[in-house]
Amino acid sequence: MSMVNASDIKKYYRANQGVFKADSGVVKAVDGVCLKIEKGCVFGLVGESGSGKTTLGKIILGVVKPDSGDVKLGTDKIQAIFQDPYNSLDPKMKVFDILAEGLIIKGECDGLRKRLDDMIDLVKLPANSLGRYPHQFSGGERQRVAIARALLTEPELVVCDEPVSSLDVTVQLDILKLLKDVQRRFGITYLFISHDLRVVRYMCDRVAVMKDGRIVEEAETEEIYTAPEVDYTKKLISSILKVYQT
Amino acid sequence: MEKILSVEGLSVNFPGQNGPINVVDDISFDIHKGETFGLVGESGSGKTITALSVLGLISAPGIITGGKILFDGKDLLKSGSEYLRSLRGRKIATVFQDPSSALDPVFTVGYQIVECIMAHERLSKTKAKDMAMDFLKKVRVGDPERVYRDYPHQLSGGTKQRAMIAMALVNSPELLILDEPTTALDVTVQSEVLDLLEGIIIRNKMSVLFISHDFGVIARMCARIGVMCQGRIVEAGSKYAVLNDPKDPYTISLIESVRALS
Numbered sequence: 001m002s003m004v005n006a007s008d009i010k011k012y013y014r015a016n017q018g019v020f021k022a023d024s025g026v027v028k029a030v031d032g033v034c035l036k037i038e039k040g041c042v043f044g045l046v047g048e049s050g051s052g053k054t055t056l057g058k059i060i061l062g063v064v065k066p067d068s069g070d071v072k073l074g075t076d077k078i079q080a081i082f083q084d085p086y087n088s089l090d091p092k093m094k095v096f097d098i099l100a101e102g103l104i105i106k107g108e109c110d111g112l113r114k115r116l117d118d119m120i121d122l123v124k125l126p127a128n129s130l131g132r133y134p135h136q137f138s139g140g141e142r143q144r145v146a147i148a149r150a151l152l153t154e155p156e157l158v159v160c161d162e163p164v165s166s167l168d169v170t171v172q173l174d175i176l177k178l179l180k181d182v183q184r185r186f187g188i189t190y191l192f193i194s195h196d197l198r199v200v201r202y203m204c205d206r207v208a209v210m211k212d213g214r215i216v217e218e219a220e221t222e223e224i225y226t227a228p229e230v231d232y233t234k235k236l237i238s239s240i241l242k243v244y245q246t
Numbered sequence: 247m248e249k250i251l252s253v254e255g256l257s258v259n260f261p262g263q264n265g266p267i268n269v270v271d272d273i274s275f276d277i278h279k280g281e282t283f284g285l286v287g288e289s290g291s292g293k294t295i296t297a298l299s300v301l302g303l304i305s306a307p308g309i310i311t312g313g314k315i316l317f318d319g320k321d322l323l324k325s326g327s328e329y330l331r332s333l334r335g336r337k338i339a340t341v342f343q344d345p346s347s348a349l350d351p352v353f354t355v356g357y358q359i360v361e362c363i364m365a366h367e368r369l370s371k372t373k374a375k376d377m378a379m380d381f382l383k384k385v386r387v388g389d390p391e392r393v394y395r396d397y398p399h400q401l402s403g404g405t406k407q408r409a410m411i412a413m414a415l416v417n418s419p420e421l422l423i424l425d426e427p428t429t430a431l432d433v434t435v436q437s438e439v440l441d442l443l444e445g446i447i448i449r450n451k452m453s454v455l456f457i458s459h460d461f462g463v464i465a466r467m468c469a470r471i472g473v474m475c476q477g478r479i480v481e482a483g484s485k486y487a488v489l490n491d492p493k494d495p496y497t498i499s500l501i502e503s504v505r506a507l508s
Contacts, residue, residue, distance in 0.1 A: 173506055202506065239434050245465060
């Protein structure tokens, strides 16, 4: 059975809605998307800003209600990792409380400290991290806290929305390796949203390209990158800049 | 080849919790006439502070603690603020990363370009307007008339950045500083703007200091590059030497990360 099965999802927002705005157009954030993600797959959703990636991610998460269409999930154990850990971690909470919250809500208080210690170890944070506040960490470490929080409740599906976009490239690679490692170890399914084509190629088994609220092309990762069929995908792929010089 | 800019032993300090931090730490580099020199490095490596030093825009609590910045043979660090003001926007022009914050939201784009022309040249308003229109055409914005009349919020990021480039070019600067000019843009727009810049730089034989965190962009635009790390230039040379055969351990690890992701 597939982990995500979404059919004909639509979400429109009314634009220019304001006191001084006469015209109220409609932004078709997601405009008739069908999405099927198999269990254990890392599924990439790539597109430029405003293409509807994040809205689609939020619909899968159940945070945004689609105007029409149907989302079937193969699990209720679902988690999210967002782009900016400065915003996604509460600055007034210690890492211990940030991580423990989910488990306490679920009523899993036995051996809490041990589970948190193990998780800190798994995501390679310093041992004394639990007693610290988010601002005492670097950007990369903060993202590790966000990953730890997502993993603690043992999710089967994780929506990663631009999880490395605010990080420097060496840190990006460390975080991606960690995400890949835990994905394989626990057989988690990822919906991996990114604007960065290189990051998507590194992470994903399968890729869908979004533009103006629609999926314009979907295929196995290598296929998308070596033999794109749609003009827009070709344009995207050709805009990747080479580092190695010949 | 003649040098347009020569930075020698530049150091800049900012106060930190445990005493001053050398944000730029004894760096030296030259830019020859007609050359695009790239500074690449991760966030906090000191790239932008280097650019701001050249522009004479380091303000308290930052202090330039040593070195020379020779532009046209004159040491900018010994020049008065009036002289620096006359250079900025005329002989040295800059395009920053975020066009939304670089443009003033309460004036039209056209007004701001005209203002930039008239700050440095005695021209009639109509002549300045013609010039502004001319440069908006040169940077290939879709509808120059409309862009001239529009306020920044009415334009897309790519168009705003094109307008910023037009503004930087109007006074035919001798040195152009581009600080992450395409970082805020989508990849397809980025490649269009890089194409545009490349054409302008080659056609006008411009001298450029190009700053970016993105090795792909730097490799595309620059002949010679310097890699910055914690305020120092750890490695410099032709892009072929630095990117294909790096010698410094930091550069090696950085380029390995970049390669793994491409």
